[in-house]
Amino acid sequence: MAGASGQAGPAVRLGPRLVLPPAPGALCRYVSEWTATKLRWDLAVDAAEQGRLLDIAAGCGTDTVAYTPAPQ
Template sequence: MTARSNRSNADQDRAEWLPPAPDALCRCGAEWTATKLRWGLAVEELERDCLRDIAAGCGGTDVQFTPAP
């Protein structure tokens, strides 16, 4: 991800912003999901639906995380 692309993200969740490069979607979705799981963060309905849509196109992508202490 470029610095410019990262700045355009600001504080938006996945329902509001996705990386412009299609090949980055699977990694982005997996990392976002892992972060939510690690920290036990809530997921809003639109965000959940967006993450599910991403995951549907990412066969074989594992989400690995370690629960926060």
């Protein structure tokens, strides 16, 4: 999310590579929602981010991420 300066805050710039919710029980939901947002808006994922997402998701069971593509 952009702040008053119009620039993305640290959590948005760093994402799940370095910024995670403090509650361990929230990790799976966080990763699912982060991934859905990336897919919805067709946003790029670098190798470090993808690796971290996959590491966390490995402990989340077999749920799939549901999303609706953004209108074009």
